[in-house]
Amino acid sequence: MKTKGWDKVFKFTYLQMLKSKAYKISTFIIVLVIALMMLGINFLPGLLSGSDTSGDETAKSAVFGIERVYISDQSGIYPPADFSFLSELEVEVNMISPDETAEITSKVNQSDQAEILIEITRDDSGINILTSRPESQELITSDDCQSFVNAFLKGSVWSAHILSLGVPEDLVSEAAVSVSSQVTIAGETPKNELAVIITSFIPIVSSLLLFMFIVLYAQFTASSIAMEKTSRVMETLLTSVRPMAVILGKVLGMGLASFTQFFILFATGFGVTAVVAPLGTLGEVFGSVETVSPDMQMVRNAFDEAFANFNAMTVVWIVVIFILGFLFFSLIAGLFGATVSRMEDLQSAMTPLSLFGAFGFLFAYYASIFSIGSDGINIMEKVSYYLPISSPFALPGAIISGQMNSLDALISVLVLTACNIVMLIFVSRVYETIILHTGNRVSLGAMFKLAKQK
Amino acid sequence: MALKVDNLVKRYGDFTAVKDLSFSIEKPGVFALLGGNGAGKTTTIRAILGMLSKESGTVTWKGRNLSVTDERIGYLAEERGLYAKYTIWEQMLYFAELKGMKKAEAEEAITFWLERLEAAEYTKKRAEQLSKGNQQKIQLAIALISDPELLILDEPLSGLDPVNSELFKSIIREQINKGKYIIMSSHQMATVEEFCEDIVIMRRSEVVLQGNLNKIKKGYGRVKLSVKADENILPLALECGLIVERQTPNQTDFKVTAQSEPEQFLKKTIESNITIVKYELREPTLHEIFVEKVGGETNEN
Numbered sequence: 001m002k003t004k005g006w007d008k009v010f011k012f013t014y015l016q017m018l019k020s021k022a023y024k025i026s027t028f029i030i031v032l033v034i035a036l037m038m039l040g041i042n043f044l045p046g047l048l049s050g051s052d053t054s055g056d057e058t059a060k061s062a063v064f065g066i067e068r069v070y071i072s073d074q075s076g077i078y079p080p081a082d083f084s085f086l087s088e089l090e091v092e093v094n095m096i097s098p099d100e101t102a103e104i105t106s107k108v109n110q111s112d113q114a115e116i117l118i119e120i121t122r123d124d125s126g127i128n129i130l131t132s133r134p135e136s137q138e139l140i141t142s143d144d145c146q147s148f149v150n151a152f153l154k155g156s157v158w159s160a161h162i163l164s165l166g167v168p169e170d171l172v173s174e175a176a177v178s179v180s181s182q183v184t185i186a187g188e189t190p191k192n193e194l195a196v197i198i199t200s201f202i203p204i205v206s207s208l209l210l211f212m213f214i215v216l217y218a219q220f221t222a223s224s225i226a227m228e229k230t231s232r233v234m235e236t237l238l239t240s241v242r243p244m245a246v247i248l249g250k251v252l253g254m255g256l257a258s259f260t261q262f263f264i265l266f267a268t269g270f271g272v273t274a275v276v277a278p279l280g281t282l283g284e285v286f287g288s289v290e291t292v293s294p295d296m297q298m299v300r301n302a303f304d305e306a307f308a309n310f311n312a313m314t315v316v317w318i319v320v321i322f323i324l325g326f327l328f329f330s331l332i333a334g335l336f337g338a339t340v341s342r343m344e345d346l347q348s349a350m351t352p353l354s355l356f357g358a359f360g361f362l363f364a365y366y367a368s369i370f371s372i373g374s375d376g377i378n379i380m381e382k383v384s385y386y387l388p389i390s391s392p393f394a395l396p397g398a399i400i401s402g403q404m405n406s407l408d409a410l411i412s413v414l415v416l417t418a419c420n421i422v423m424l425i426f427v428s429r430v431y432e433t434i435i436l437h438t439g440n441r442v443s444l445g446a447m448f449k450l451a452k453q454k
Numbered sequence: 455m456a457l458k459v460d461n462l463v464k465r466y467g468d469f470t471a472v473k474d475l476s477f478s479i480e481k482p483g484v485f486a487l488l489g490g491n492g493a494g495k496t497t498t499i500r501a502i503l504g505m506l507s508k509e510s511g512t513v514t515w516k517g518r519n520l521s522v523t524d525e526r527i528g529y530l531a532e533e534r535g536l537y538a539k540y541t542i543w544e545q546m547l548y549f550a551e552l553k554g555m556k557k558a559e560a561e562e563a564i565t566f567w568l569e570r571l572e573a574a575e576y577t578k579k580r581a582e583q584l585s586k587g588n589q590q591k592i593q594l595a596i597a598l599i600s601d602p603e604l605l606i607l608d609e610p611l612s613g614l615d616p617v618n619s620e621l622f623k624s625i626i627r628e629q630i631n632k633g634k635y636i637i638m639s640s641h642q643m644a645t646v647e648e649f650c651e652d653i654v655i656m657r658r659s660e661v662v663l664q665g666n667l668n669k670i671k672k673g674y675g676r677v678k679l680s681v682k683a684d685e686n687i688l689p690l691a692l693e694c695g696l697i698v699e700r701q702t703p704n705q706t707d708f709k710v711t712a713q714s715e716p717e718q719f720l721k722k723t724i725e726s727n728i729t730i731v732k733y734e735l736r737e738p739t740l741h742e743i744f745v746e747k748v749g750g751e752t753n754e755n
Contacts, residue, residue, distance in 0.1 A: 008552050
């Protein structure tokens with residue numbers, strides 16, 4: 001395989017890609033979106049929680065806009081539930097007798113104020129809370145009513161019920177403790193549930209990102225080769241270098257451009273996080289803020305657990321898989337790009353690759369989705385790790401989330417490497433013949449025939 | 455012997471595009487590769503340069519197999535091609551570096567050739583902003599940038615205005631004087647005749663004529679007679695056995711089949727008191743040789 005001069009093609013392709021308007025604009029958008037996303041994650045929770053205690057409007061929103069409550073307690077719970085705490089939240093509480101219920105019901109129905117009627121009853125099925133709201137939804141919606149009841153009334157009614165059964169007051173909160181269950185492999189520490197959710201989403205997000213950077217740039221490679229061929233630049237190029245040097249330089253140049261953008265994405269994320277984390281939520285999650293609330297400590301622990309397998313070696317694996325994946329798809333894309341003599345034929349020539357890429361991505365993506373909540377690795381995931389069209393999208397997420405050990409990853413990478421070698425041999429046999437072909441697009445069958453002849 | 459093409463065969467499936475082609479270029483100067491449309495000239499050039507794989511045959515340059523990656527070869531392709539969106543400077547620098555030139559050396563050469571081709575003002579322009587003729591100048595500059603020993607020019611003057619044609623011709627002359635080996639393919643026979651010493655004429659993938667142009671012409675002998683007269687000379691000419699090949703308002707061209715015919719014709723015109731303005735007994739032009747050798751192709755096609 002004669003590839004002398006590939007380095008010059010590589011350098012030119014890379015620099016021209018970086019200089020192109022499309023690259024600059026897409027990179028700018030990526031930087032902006034990532035920066036805004038990180039800033040949002042960092043500051044929005046603080047802003048929202050901080051705004052809860054300031055101003056009348058926010059106080060209102062804390063009680064879902066409800067200003068007056070009529071409560072008819074027909075449950076027979078004794079001592080009855082105490083709702084006086086609602087007054088502190090600036091909600092007017094009116095306890096009414098069952099006789100007044102009909103009158104209040106019709107009053108609330110026609111009311112133009114944010115008032116509701118609560119009827120607490122008891123039957124064989126348990127304790128029921130019925131909320132009646134005004135006919136007009138402008139002031140209060142059914143959702144507001146339900147949220148209000150869930151947030152403020154249910155707990156009080158339940159506590160009153162427990163107390164009525166003779167449970168001492170100091171044990172009521174103890175009695176309210178929830179019972180959770182988990183299953184683990186014998187001898188293994190049970191996993192943090194939030195960490196399990198985060199771990200499940202890592203392969204989904206990573207496969208999406210890799211699909212974007214691998215398949216999109218592979219299509220750029222095809223387009224670039226087709227452009228050189230159709231604009232007759234290729235003939236001038238071939239007086240200095242061999243066709244394989246052109247495709248190799250082009251594939252690697254585009255690969256580096258893609259990787260550069262991929263790197264910029266992460267660098268922006270890490271950079272913005274490093275700068276703003278001490279001032280907000282990201283610092284609480286990732287540890288730059290030392291003292292955090294118990295809830296935030298739980299999130300921090302979950303992230304620590306989810307990314308426990310992420311280290312320098314993981315980065316090396318991701319880089320290797322990215323290169324191999326890009327090489328695999330770009331070699332095919334370059335070959336398809338060389339089959340056309342007119343730019344308008346490129347899209348139809350690229351259809352098989354687009355289908356391959358989409359299938360590989362969707363296979364990896366749905367394998368990750370179907371694994372959420374399941375125990376261990378399902379068969380679809382396992383296949384996606386070794387199938388060359390899906391493994392570039394599936395492997396990085398699996399390695400980061402610790403679903404794959406180094407040996408399995410190595411085997412998978414070796415399979416992908418072998419496929420790349422086969423693809424390189426195929427391309428080298430066919431590419432030199434079709435690169436100056438003019439006329440109708442070279443079919444897949446004709447390419448296989450050519451490869452066989454050579 | 456500088457360039458030697460030996461028994462070159464190139465096939466596309468069942469179709470043979472170049473059939474057993476052999477020729478050599480022994481000394482610097484212009485070598486013409488001629489033929490009608492579809493005769494196989496461009497395929498031959500591509501096969502010589504290794505852009506296309508060949509079924510059999512060898513191409514050697516100074517005794518070694520010709521490799522574009524090892525030699526400095528300049529090529530002006532028939533179908534011009536530049537990167538539309540890149541600046542002239544960027545792409546010339548790229549092509550120069552692909553030829554193995556260092557950046558400083560390349561920049562010096564680019565500046566020289568752009569000035570020589572009167573295109574220095576286009577340095578920062580994108581190719582798509584240039585006219586066809588100016589794009590052709592850039593293409594020629596790219597072909598010459600590495601100071602190649604072997605220069606291949608496929609239809610170098612097509613589409614150029616007379617001023618730029620003269621500019622291109624003067625550059626070709628300079629290259630000849632510098633001792634460069636040039637292969638020229640063109641349909642403009644007058645231009646080819648102006649520069650070439652040796653020719654190959656191809657017809658339907660095969661060589662139909664090859665050798666030194668002067669010798670070929672001498673081989674034909676003085677078989678063409680061009681006459682301009684004030685009176686009608688056709689009856690006398692036909693009486694002498696001359697065959698009319700072409701008649702224009704300026705002159706009549708005859709084909710001579712026997713040495714006695716033109717002498718007899720001249721004698722009769724004098725006897726008839728006809729005023730002869732032009733009487734030229736000459737060898738055939740390259741154009742005439744080409745038409746004779748390739749002429750049937752169009753009809754056959």
